[in-house]
Amino acid sequence: MTMRETGWAKINLALHIRARRDDGYHEIETLFAFVDAGDALVADVADADRLTLDGEFAAGLCDGADNLVLRVLTLMRERHGADRVPPLAIGLTKNLPVAAGIGGGSADAAAMARLVRRHFLPEIGDAALPRLVAPLGADIAACVASATCLGTGVGTQLSAVPELALGGTxxxxxxxxxxxxxxxxxxxxxxxxxxxxxxxxxxxxxxxxxxxxxxxxxxxxxxxxxxxxxxxxxxxxxxxxxxxxxxxxxxxxxxxxxxxxxxxxxxxxxxxxxxxxxxxx
Structure with a gap:
């Protein structure tokens, strides 16, 4: 059975930088929103992990262990048991441009996290999954839910903004x-x-x-x-x-x-x- 997820394109409706931190990060306030299209991720159980890239912007990525998709997979195995997540043959169709400000790599990482949780680790809660993957990149936490939200701190402290009823815009x-x-x-x-x-x-x-x-x-x-x-x-x-x-x-x-x-x-x-x-x- 082929498993599928989408790495939804992220946009920052607003992005206010409030301070530069001593650790090199920045204190920000941002309104995240997500588009109903993005990169396509598929996975099948295999004898070993491998990542295959295609799509218009695949040339801008590496398919090795440093790719965020594989790093998420490794992290989730480390935290929840290697025996629970089998080796996966992953295909990533890169429809979103790289280094473009729309969270392409973060969106793909979040899609991988959702896929692994849904099929192998369903006990991971909606609040726990963003916290688990956030150390891999500041935008990944918001990309997990891919829903309009307010991000503060370095962008990983998320809160709902129901007054921003933007769905369908x-x-x-x-x-x-x-x-x-x-x-x-x-x-x-x-x-x-x-x-x-x-x-x-x-x-x-x-x-x-x-x-x-x-x-x-x-x-x-x-x-x-x-x-x-x-x-x-x-x-x-x-x-x-x-x-x-x-x-x-x-x-x-x-x-x-x-x-x-x-x-x-x-x-x-x-x-x-x-x-x-x-x-x-």
């Missing part, structure tokens, strides 16, 4: 096909605390009043982000912003028809840019 993701490394962008943050996330009751006011504090340092290393944001803004979404550390940007629309028309217009103007049309989960 049409979204368009666009990347200029230029990878942006996360570490240098965080390192280039200017250290200025520009304040907390707005917590008003009105959703749009809350998002308009927020920001992505990594947008400026990301643009310094990847000026094409400005072009993407300019083009998205001209398509009249109700919100357009860079996600994570870039270079992917997103636009939210009121109707799927508006999103699709925007996607077609953008594809005609910039056929080289990667884009993904979907809806928020």
């Amino acid at each position: 049409p979204v368009l993701l666009v990347n200029p096909r230029q990878p942006v490394a996360t570490g240098p962008v965080f390192a280039a943050w200017d250290g200025v605390d520009r304040g907390p996330l707005f917590t008003g009751a009105d959703l749009r006011a809350q998002l308009f009043a927020s920001r992505n504090d990594l947008q400026r340092p990301a643009i310094a290393g990847c000026p094409a982000i400005v072009d993407v944001l300019t083009e998205l803004g001209a398509l009249k979404p109700w919100l357009a912003r860079m996600s994570g550390s870039g270079a992917t940007c997103f636009a939210l629309f009121d109707a799927a028809g508006e999103r699709d028309a925007a996607a077609a217009r953008l594809a005609a103007r910039h056929p080289y840019w990667w884009q993904l049309a979907g809806a928020l989960r």
Whole structure:
């Protein structure tokens, strides 16, 4: 029996950096949201672990033990018993660009964690699973549930935000096909605390009043982000912003028809840019 999971694309609706920590991490406040499309993960019981990569962006990844998918598998065996999780032949179809600010590697790791739990370790609870995999990467915890939430601390302290009723919101993701490394962008943050996330009751006011504090340092290393944001803004979404550390940007629309028309217009103007049309989960 082939087991299947999806590594849902992650976006940061807002990302406020509040402080640089002594351990090199940053204190942040971020609104995570997830798109109803992403990387495809399949697994079959086998005689030994192996990872096979395919898809448009597979060339940007390694298939060795350092891959986050295999690291999650190893970690879960170490914590819950090697005899309980058999060797797996894993296939990962990499549909999301790498180093793109949409949690591709973290989403894949979280998908692996969900797959292993569902089929082999069902006793691991919804709260325990994110804590288990969080040491492998700050975004992985949020990617486990792949649901809109508030992330604080280094992004691993998660809380629900039911007032952000965003499920079904049409979204368009666009990347200029230029990878942006996360570490240098965080390192280039200017250290200025520009304040907390707005917590008003009105959703749009809350998002308009927020920001992505990594947008400026990301643009310094990847000026094409400005072009993407300019083009998205001209398509009249109700919100357009860079996600994570870039270079992917997103636009939210009121109707799927508006999103699709925007996607077609953008594809005609910039056929080289990667884009993904979907809806928020």
